[in-house]
Amino acid sequence: MKDNHMIEIRGLNKFFGKLKVLKNIDLDVRESEVVVIIGSSGSGKSTLLRCTNFLEKSQKGTITIDGNVVTHKSKDLHIIRRDIGMVFQHFNLFPHMTVLGNVLEGLTQVKKLSKNEALEIAEAMLEKVGMSDKADVYPSFISGGQKQRVAIARALAMNPKIMLFDEPTSALDPELVGEVLVVMKDLAREGMTMMVVTHEMGFAREVADRVIYMDEGIIVEQGTPEEVFDNPKNERTKAFLSHII
Amino acid sequence: MVTQTPFLLALSFDGLEKWARIAAGFAKPAGYTLLITTLGILLGLGLGLFFALMRISKVKPVQWVSKIYIGVIRGTPLLLQLLLIYFGLVQIVRLERIPSAIIALGIHNGAYIAEIIRGAIQGIDRGQREAGISIGMTKWQIMKRIILPQALKRAVPPLGNQFIIALKDSSLASAVSIPELLLHARQLGSSSFRTMEMLLIAAAYYLVMTSVLTFFSTRLEKRLSVSDHRT
Numbered sequence: 169m170k171d172n173h174m175i176e177i178r179g180l181n182k183f184f185g186k187l188k189v190l191k192n193i194d195l196d197v198r199e200s201e202v203v204v205i206i207g208s209s210g211s212g213k214s215t216l217l218r219c220t221n222f223l224e225k226s227q228k229g230t231i232t233i234d235g236n237v238v239t240h241k242s243k244d245l246h247i248i249r250r251d252i253g254m255v256f257q258h259f260n261l262f263p264h265m266t267v268l269g270n271v272l273e274g275l276t277q278v279k280k281l282s283k284n285e286a287l288e289i290a291e292a293m294l295e296k297v298g299m300s301d302k303a304d305v306y307p308s309f310i311s312g313g314q315k316q317r318v319a320i321a322r323a324l325a326m327n328p329k330i331m332l333f334d335e336p337t338s339a340l341d342p343e344l345v346g347e348v349l350v351v352m353k354d355l356a357r358e359g360m361t362m363m364v365v366t367h368e369m370g371f372a373r374e375v376a377d378r379v380i381y382m383d384e385g386i387i388v389e390q391g392t393p394e395e396v397f398d399n400p401k402n403e404r405t406k407a408f409l410s411h412i413i
Numbered sequence: 414m415v416t417q418t419p420f421l422l423a424l425s426f427d428g429l430e431k432w433a434r435i436a437a438g439f440a441k442p443a444g445y446t447l448l449i450t451t452l453g454i455l456l457g458l459g460l461g462l463f464f465a466l467m468r469i470s471k472v473k474p475v476q477w478v479s480k481i482y483i484g485v486i487r488g489t490p491l492l493l494q495l496l497l498i499y500f501g502l503v504q505i506v507r508l509e510r511i512p513s514a515i516i517a518l519g520i521h522n523g524a525y526i527a528e529i530i531r532g533a534i535q536g537i538d539r540g541q542r543e544a545g546i547s548i549g550m551t552k553w554q555i556m557k558r559i560i561l562p563q564a565l566k567r568a569v570p571p572l573g574n575q576f577i578i579a580l581k582d583s584s585l586a587s588a589v590s591i592p593e594l595l596l597h598a599r600q601l602g603s604s605s606f607r608t609m610e611m612l613l614i615a616a617a618y619y620l621v622m623t624s625v626l627t628f629f630s631t632r633l634e635k636r637l638s639v640s641d642h643r644t
């Protein structure tokens with residue numbers, strides 16, 4: 169973990185109609201830091217990730233990505249998004265493209281690389297997630313765990329500075345969770361800056377530099393995995409942890 | 414005086430040759446039917462795609478234009494549209510019968526195709542768009558590369574259906590005196606006093622053409638489903 173801030177979120181407020189989902193969130197994530205976000209359903213974890221990626225418009229607050237202040241009015245939002253990879257609970261692979269096609273898409277369409285350059289990167293990414301042998305297969309023919317690994321490869325192909333994971337293993341059969349977590353652990357080891365929403369407490373303990381507990385749109389408590397899991401200070405954190413462990 | 418012989422009697426051996434000649438004479442009118450249908454559908458596809466995209470636009474006035482077009486076209490009979498365009502446009506620009514029928518069929522089918530495509534686009538999971546956004550694609554790239562290919566694939570069965578309807582509807586172009594199948598059958602029927610037989614020949618032509626359309630649309634559907642897991 170380095171000292172500079174890769175992400176700086178200041179005074180972030182997000183409403184859905186009248187419902188206030190994020191309440192004045194302040195959060196810094198350092199380069200190469202792995203932040204795991206936990207909390208019960210509806211507490212605003214997904215919304216926080218989605219605002220960080222500008223998939224959702226926030227009403228108030230600023231987000232700084234690697235030193236650049238980004239707002240919704242920023243003209244080159246789609247360029248900034250290349251620096252932020254996102255992995256979704258339901259994979260969201262493009263079903264009409266092969267596994268390789270999925271990974272190539274951003275390289276050829278967004279980065280406008282030549283076919284050969286793109287192929288080289290895409291194949292390396294599939295190799296990295298252990299999916300090379302399925303390159304020419306369509307997503308509907310592979311398992312959930314394999315889909316999620318391809319989705320990670322697709323995001324990584326853009327060479328992002330930050331990776332956001334929104335419950336990447338929640339839609340998976342239990343026996344498929346491990347293969348995805350292995351890939352994520354590798355990424356963390358290589359120094360990727362990561363924000364991960366997950367219920368995998370084992371993963372959080374092993375990989376997280378910091379664990380954040382969110383409830384009702386507020387960061388209630390944060391600290392090292394040991395601090396949060398073994399000595400939670402807040403009553404709400406204690407109640408949540410006693411439920412899930 | 415011509416007396417009407419029963420239909421089956423007419424199918425005696427040397428009659429058969431005569432009937433074959435008459436049936437072959439339907440090929441040219443069938444060509445007109447195919448011509449106005451095909452070009453009408455192509456125009457309809459273009460208009461349909463265009464108005465479908467307008468219909469889902471976030472800009473309200475753009476939406477309204479599309480809504481009005483679809484509403485007006487679906488709310489009035491095709492026959493009236495054909496007549497209106499033929500007699501109405503002729504006042505403004507010199508327009509032949511056939512182009513006017515193609516334009517009318519195009520505008521008419523465009524409204525239905527717009528609704529088909531809009532439905533298919535809106536049926537695509539929101540996550541597809543978000544995945545495109547997250548790798549930095551622009552709105553138009555996402556539409557062109559992610560949403561439309563999936564939506565059009567889903568739209569193939571209803572579009573095929575619409576093509577068949579269009580083929581049959583093209584018979585209304587007889588109202589502006591285009592020598593297509595139905596008009597040919599009626600004219601020949603009344604001049605030969607064999608209306609029934611002529612109509613049946615026309616029916617056979619329509620059936621063959623719609624069957625061919627069905628065949629190709631089913632095949633296209635199969636071809637496009639290579640990416641689907643079959644269980």
Ligand SMILES: Nc1ncnc2c1ncn2[C@@H]1O[C@H](COP(=O)(O)OP(=O)(O)O)[C@@H](O)[C@H]1O
Pocket residue numbers: 184187189207208209210211212213214215216
């Ligand atoms: N698009 C939306 N429109 C309206 N309400 C939403 C939308 N997305 C999320 N919400 C609401 O915002 C709250 C937080 O949701 P979310 O961030 O998905 O929570 P989490 O990921 O922690 O389960 C929930 O009450 C949810 O119902």
Ligand SMILES: [Mg+2]
Pocket residue numbers: 213214215334335
């Ligand atoms: Mg969520």
